[in-house]
Amino acid sequence: MSAPRIQAVILDLDDTLFDHLESARRGLARLVEELGATLDPQTAAAWERTAEHLKGRRHAGEIDRAEYRRLRIRHLLADLGRPEEAATADDAQCDRLYDRFLEVYEEEWVGFADAVPTLRALHDRHLPVAILTNGPEERQQHKVRALGLAPWVAGVWTSERLGAKKPDPATYLAVCTALGTDPGAVLHVGDDLENDLRGALAAGLPALQLDRRRRVLAGSARIAGLDEVLGRV
Structure with missing residues (x-):
């Protein structure tokens, strides 16, 4: 039949x-530009790898949603060659930067x-x-x-x-x-x-x-x- x-x-x-991938990369490029830098392929790839790693930790219950976002920002700052800023960034600063990423990501939806x-x-x-x-x-x-x-x-x-x-x-x-x-x-x-x-x-x-x-x-x-x-x- x-x-x-x-x-x-x-x-x-x-x-x-x-x-999603292209939209996120465009949004990340804008965030990095606002931080006074230029997004390169290595940093973009590291941002995505970090997300996958942290998603695993979140699904395992090791971190919550807020910590997932803060760690992504701290990793980003380190990948941009700012290890001291990554180490000293407080939660409020990380939250502001991640919220800004979400704003520009949405503006770049494609x-x-x-x-x-x-x-x-x-x-x-x-x-x-x-x-x-x-x-x-x-x-x-x-x-x-x-x-x-x-x-x-x-x-x-x-x-x-x-x-x-x-x-x-x-x-x-x-x-x-x-x-x-x-x-x-x-x-x-x-x-x-x-x-x-x-x-x-x-x-x-x-x-x-x-x-x-x-x-x-x-x-x-x-x-x-x-x-x-x-x-x-």
């Missing part, structure tokens, strides 16, 4: 439609170049598109509006709104219900292996993993660009 024809598409937001064209093409094919994202309601809705995605989607469903996170099957199924479409006819696409591929497949949706960096690109369930979705529907 052949697979049902795709009647709707669910897309992830962060690192699928929204380019979507991937293929995001709007793909959404527009799906819209022209009369395929409803929904966004399903593990994130806070207000911020994720703001991203969708700021990136010009809102006119092309049927709605945005966040983990905060649903009370559950991907890969919980209830999240995908809730969106399918809202779209009025059987899960087997709803294609789910996103960058995360667990949340956007395995989780969706387990919930009964066909799914594709978007691997823009071609890190593990292999097999029929992976694509390297969002526009490749158009050849799958």
